[in-house]
Structure formats: C-alpha cells, structure tokens
Amino acid sequence: MKKFICIFLLLGVLGSSCVRRKKTSAHGGVKTRLKIASAYNTALPILGDSVKTMAEKIEKSSDGAVTVRLMEPQDVGGLQAILEAVSSGKIDAGYGSAGFWAGKMPAAPLFSSVPFGPEAGPYLAWMKHGNGLKLYQQMYDDAGYNVKVLLCTVLPPETSGWFRKEIKDEADLKGLKMRFFGLGARVMEKMDVSTMLLGGSEIYPAMEKGVIDATEFSMPSIDQKIGLYKIAKYNYFPGWHQQSTLLELIIHKDTWENLPESQKALIEMACNESLVNSLARGEASQFQVMKDNVNKYDVKIKRWSEHMLKKYEQAWAEVVAEESAKDIFFKEVWQDLSKFRKDYALWEDNAYLPRKRK
Template identity: 55%
Template structure:
C-alpha cells in the first residue's frame, strides 16, 4: 500500500472508539495501568502515541480507566519491559516486539519486516489475517504471562545516516553501525558490525566515534536526536522498516480481572492509536526533509545495485531463520501467503508512483 491515507479504515476505528464511551458495560471499579515505555514521549510518532492513549483512556472512561506513563528507565528499563509485565512487577508496558527477538526470533516479524508490508497491508494481516492469533501464540508458547495488542504504527523510516556516500556494497564493509531488528542481520552479512542502541545513546556514540553510522527512525524523529549535526548523508528508502508496529503489553492476570467493557475500551483505543500514530508520522516528515539542505544534509536514494544487494542478503537471512526456528517459519509462511494474495489487490488497485 503506497499511502495509508488511501484506505481510511481509521474512520471506522475512531467511530468505534467514540461509541465505546457510552457503553454501559464498563465496570464501576477503577483501573490504573502503570506503563513503562521504551520511547520517550518527546519523540513524535514513537513516544507520543502512548501519551495520547493515556489521555484518551481517561477521557472516554470518565476517569475509570487510567494509564500512568513512565518515561524510559524511570520505573523499568526498556529491555526489561516484557519480563516486568509478565512477572507482574508492572501491569503493562509499551515497546516494540523487535526488542525481544533475542528471546523469541519470530518477535521481529511483529515489529518490522525488511522489504515487508507497508502499514495498511501489515494491519490487514494482523487484524483480518492470522497475525493477531500468531502474535499472542508467540508469547503464550514462550511462557510469557502477557496479553498483547498493537497500539501504534508508523510508515517507512530512513535506512541510514552515514558520514560518507555509500555507492557499492564494499563501502559498508568494516563500518560499526547502530541498526534495529532483522535489518541488522542483513547489514552484518555485508560486513557491518551492528549494535542496537536506545535512541538516547546514539548521538553520543556517533560523537565519540563508537559507531560510524546509524539508523533510528523517521526524519522528524531523527532530527530530535540531532543526528544531522554529525552525519550528513541520509539514505532512503527504508527497506528494513517499511512499517513498524508498537505494542501494548498487559499482564494476563490484570487482563483477566478487567471487565469486558474495560478490555474493549483498551483494545479500541489502541486501534484508534494506530490511526493517530501513522497520521502524525506522515504529516511531519516532508517539512523536515525540505530543510535538510539548510543543515548540510544530503538526502540520497539507494541505487539499484544496493537495493538488490540488500534484498538478496535478506533472502539469505530468511532462509537461515526459517530453518533455525520452527515458530519463525510458521509466522513467515503465514505472512508470505497473505502477502502473495494481497499482491493481486495491490497490483490492480493502486496507481504506479510515476502516475501520481
């Protein structure tokens, strides 16, 4: 899907959220979700969605359902969110499943997929394919005591900030680079040393020379980190993250004690947040990109040789991961089957980029 705005299924989602406000099934008991987050609320489309969710939950429930958001590291560090929610140390948490791929390899497929689905297609698989059942099955099978729901999504990210032009695969060899998720496995096959740093540590690592290059998120978000002050070549498209899903995890014991109305309220608000997050992200990128030259930044689009190389290495990564982990293979097979069917719709329904 070339632009999520083409399919405003969000209208129905937002309507459902409004309708749920007046539902009489909500329990009289109050609910407080204490929610540590992986991304600061100062970061648009990364951290702002969960702050929006917290505001909306209080509003639409007339104060009966509240969420207290804890900035990264204030209550639980981002890498510990899943374990903290599962154990009951906190009753909820906000992150992205890609952070757990070391524990569950398939988790990355519920976060961002190289050369994978864009936002509309991703949501179609999650909500109306087998995505959500597989998503929950992954946590259940791994023994985590959590209820999972997508609670934000953003469109493509940039695919790298470099201090020099990258014209051929050999130019990447030997670089140390901050890189996220499955895309990091691709870069490693090209001789890049990768590390997954939290956003707040990237600028310092670049400044000190601990890393040579980085990717993090969308232009408006990267700007907040000041990446343009150190590295001047910003590459597109975001082949490694055409869309990124963020999750709300709720402790299953807490979830089980919630009324059906409370559960529906949280789920519906998260669906509305999917709309809100992608709209926010889509609206703010071009203004930042228009001013890139003023900051000495050169926006570049990967040449075909580089894109073909990334894709061929991604195919190798998929072959290795599907062979190594049965559940990764299960999720990948299901997603691939869905996407093959979706291709028929996409190929016929949307205008080619050149005709827009």
Template identity: 50%
Template sequence: MKSRLMAAAASVALLTGAASAADTIEMTSAFGKNLPILGTAAVDFTKMINAISTDIQFKHYDPGKLVPTLEALDAVSSGSVDASFATSGYWQGKINAASLFAAVPFGPEAGEYLGWLFYDDGAKLWQEMYDSNGYNVVVTPCGIIAPETSGWFKKEINGVEDLQGLNMRFFGLGAKVMDKIGVSTSLLGASDIFPALERGAIDATEFSMPIIDARLGFHKIAKYNYFPGWHQPSTLFELLINKDVYEGLSDRAKEQIRVSCLANITTSLAEGEATNYAAMVENVEKNGVTLKQWSPEMLALFEEKWNEVAVELAEGDPFFQKVWADLADYRKGYAIWSKNIYLPR
C-alpha cells in the same frame, strides 16, 4: 485530525455507566514522551483510554523510570510492571519471530500489515508467540508508522565496500542483513545513539523517520541520509499488559483498550505521513544534509541478503517458519489486489 480522533474515542464513554473507582495501570514506554510520533503515541494512547474509561486509568512512564527498555517484556510478564508500550522488535534477542510483528525487510507497508493483523492470522499468531514462549502477557496492536529512513552516515556510500567494517546502530531483522554484508551492528536506545556517534563508538545509525531523527540531532554529525527504508517499510507497536492484570479487567475496560489502540494506530500513521517532509526540507536547507537514494544494485543486494536471513531463521526456528509462511501466503494473495488496484509508483 488527531484531536478529532481522540474526541471520537472519548465518545465511547457515553456508552458506559457508573463504575467503581478506576484501577491504575502503570505503563512503561520504550520512547520518551518528547520524541515525536514514537514517544507521543504512547502519551496519546494514555490520554485516549483515560478519557473514555471509568474502570481503568493508565499512568505513563518514560524509558528507564520503571525498568530499562530492553527488560520491559520480562518485567510485564513477571508482574513487576503492569504494562509496556514498545515494539516487539526489541525482543528479537529473546524470540526470533518477534520482529515479524514489528518490521519486515522488503515486507508489508502499513495497509497490508494491518490487513494481515486484523483480518487474517497476524494478531492471533502474535499472541501465540508470547504464549508459546512462556510470557504471561496479552498483546494488543497499538500503533503503526510509515517507512523509516535507511540510515545516517558520516561518509557517502558508493558501494558495499563502503559499508563493510562500519559500526552501526541498527534495529530488528535489518540488522541481520547488515551483519551479512560486513557491518558490525548494535541496538542502542534513542538517548544513547547521539553520544555514540559523537565519540565514534558507531560510525552510522538508523533510528526512525526524519522528524524523529531530527529531534535526536543525527544531522549534526552524519550528513548523508539514505532512503528508502528497505528494512522497515512500516513498523508496528504493541501494548503489552500482564495477563493476570488483563484478566482482572472488566469486559468493558478490555474493549476500551482495544478501541483506544485502534484510534492510536490511525493517529500515529497519519501524523508520520503529514509531518516528515518539513523535516527533510529543513535538513537540506538549514542543516547541510544530503539526501541519498540507494542504487538499484544496493537494494538488490540488501534484498538478496534478507532472503538468505529469512531462510536461515525459518530453518532454525519452527515458530518463525510458521509465521513467515503465513505472512508470505497472505502477501501472495494481497499482491493480486495491490498490483491491479494501485497506480504504479
């Protein structure tokens, strides 16, 4: 499926004529190229755009090769790096609203999220966020994945008291929820998580989907894998390009970037949906992992604390309030459709 979509994207090249020598755009990725879905999404985008464009060629770099992951936004804005492939949730420490364009606890799943982005106000607000905070970048939505797992724990969690006092790697807005219930959270890059678990610097972690987490080896240390991923019902990924670099591109090159990112959204979502069950089966049958579901009471607690976090962030940040209100209004309308059209789960 992925190869067919990449070939379809390449067919756009038939519409292009002769062009001058291609400009090279150096792109840092937040995820290593050998990491399933997260890492390969950046590689796939690079292959697609390079296949269809004679105006530009992207060169992919793994995390840390050009700049540390958490410094990528500033590096692209300043022009020291041309572009980055990441998730805006990594900039939450700089911009409160950034995670609203990455993953929202108890928020939209992939289809709903994409509807807000492309047929409502989401994409416009995403660019406005960077502009209003002084970042010299252009953002293009460039990937999405289905829900993640809720976390890997060394011990079974029977109630909130078992979470309180834990040190846990946690991403995005969900980290603020965990902080509220007494978990001490930190944001670690993919390569730093397993060593931190191994030496006891953290007691638990969440990162991504089962197939991705399997590559990082969490199952070797933490044997309890909890579901559902309430903190990330879907996760968006962005392509950031320095605005001066972007404005220097031809209209054709800009359109080729947009089309390649749309194809990448499709393949990243489909690959995640198709490949994760096998990793879950292997975790249980070969790795001694116990798959656990949060109780209704625990999910209700997480949602209660998330609502508190959202109110606090909105009260303290006018732009967060603007985006949150817009998304909430869209979701209210979307619910009329979704509650009537889909089968009950």
C-alpha cells in the same frame, strides 16, 4: 396541592439518586490504575508521544475509572527489562516493539517490521484480518510470557541510515560500526557491518564518541528530534529494512482478564485510534523535516542504487533461510505472512495505480 408537591419532590430525589447510582456503576464500579512503561522517551514525536495520547484518551473516555501512570525506559531498568516486568506483574503494561525481544523469541521481529516487507495497509490487514494477531499472541503464550498483546501504533517507512560519508557500493560499508534494529541488522551483518542495538537517547553520544560510525533510528521527524543531522550529513532512503513498523501494548494477562469488559473495550478503542493517528501524523510530518534538513542543515538526501537494493535483498533472503532453518515458529510465521502478501498482490496489482517516480 401539598400532597402533589411532596410527591414531586420525592420523585425528584429518587430520580437524582438513580442518576448518581448509574454514574458510580459505570465500568462495573471498578477503579483501575495502570502503570505503563514505554520503551521510548515520551517526548519523541509519534514514536514516543503516541502512548501519552493513548493514555489520555483512556482516562477521559473512562470518566476517571481508569488512570494511567506512564513510566520512561529508565524507570524500569531500560527497555530490555519491560517484557519481564510486565510478564511478572511488576508493572501492568509495556509499550514498545516486539523487535526488542529477538534474542528471546526469534520470530518476534516479524511482528514489528520486516525487511522488504509490507507497507502499513497490508501489514495491518494481515495482523487484524489474517493470522497475524493470532500468531503474535501464540508466540508470547508458547514462550511462557503472561501477557496480552495489542497493536497500538503504526509508523510509515523509516530512513535507512545516517552516514558521515557517501556510500557508493558495498565496499564502503565494510568495517563500519552501526546502530541497527531488528532483522535489518542481520542483513547489514551480511554486508560486513558490525551492528548494535541502542536506545534513542544513546545514539547521539555513541556517534559523537566514535562508538558507532553510522546509525538508523526512525522517520526524519524523529531523527531530527535526537539531532542526527548535526553529526551525519548523508541520509539514505528508501527504508528497505522498515517499510512500516508496528508497536505493541503488552498487558499483564491477569490484569487484563480482571478488567471489566467496558474497560477492555476502551483500551482496545484507544489503541485503534492510535493506529490511525500515528500513521496519519507520520505521513504528514516528514516532508517539511526533509526540506529543513537540506536547506537549513546541509544534509544530503541520498537514494540507494538499484545495485545496492538488490544486494540488501539478496542478503535478506539468506537471513530468512537461516532463521527458518533454526526456528520452526519463525518459519511458520514467515510462510503465513508470505502467503497473505502473495494473495494480497492480486488486489494490490489491480486496484492501485502504478507508482511513478518524478
């Protein structure tokens, strides 16, 4: 009996030892600490806090093998400094929009939001199952940036502007100073609007001091968070300039390649979950904010006339022609996206019910 007890205890010790070894060998036994700089204040709903949720998911699912330190834009010298900081290895990763890099890579905004462009479904389809992500990575590689790019957030349509006065036609736009993002800014410049790109925290003070007369920023829930309803009472739709918006996680390529495959998979899964959650939250949370803007804050929700939408679309066609003539890669990406959308239309036009406005 003593012999059996000894054997039993020995097996128990060996078994627990095996369990401990398995636990410590999870994710290759590698402990990873990632510093991620966000281009958006992480207190902003969806736009900013999605990266916080994603970081929490990575830490929990890795059982502590991966820890994340989130940094606000000011921690790295502002959002414009993020790409260089990641590429050089100063920080491990950056979260934001490719549209911020238009001055460095003309095609970059096409991977974030496109005027009169695809909604979230076809945009993601082109990215993940067309040539989108391949071209996206190629853009960074060809420009000499040492980064790996992942898609991590998708936003539904934005509002297309907050104005202090009603805009009835293109004459009312002339001479305005306006915060505007991406390729939509080029369109507004065609309408004789002077544009500038400001971070979220800079917009309200700029409006208050008269540095700008009008602004667009994001969806109603995010615009409300920074108080735009207090300072401009005319909110225009639809968001012709951003029917959907994709946000990226760029990771220093050496850091990415040195991660265990299991940790790479966890980061990719966390990004994919963020895509689903950000779109669902974005779609679910706008109508109540719009009701509040009207009923509590006396905001007037306006819809652009067909005349104005046609003017914007004509200006966009001019911008596409100009950018395609200046940059070969812009032309290549635009043609690839356009072909995908043309082919997708066969499915879309037959599979979906026509929309009816009530």
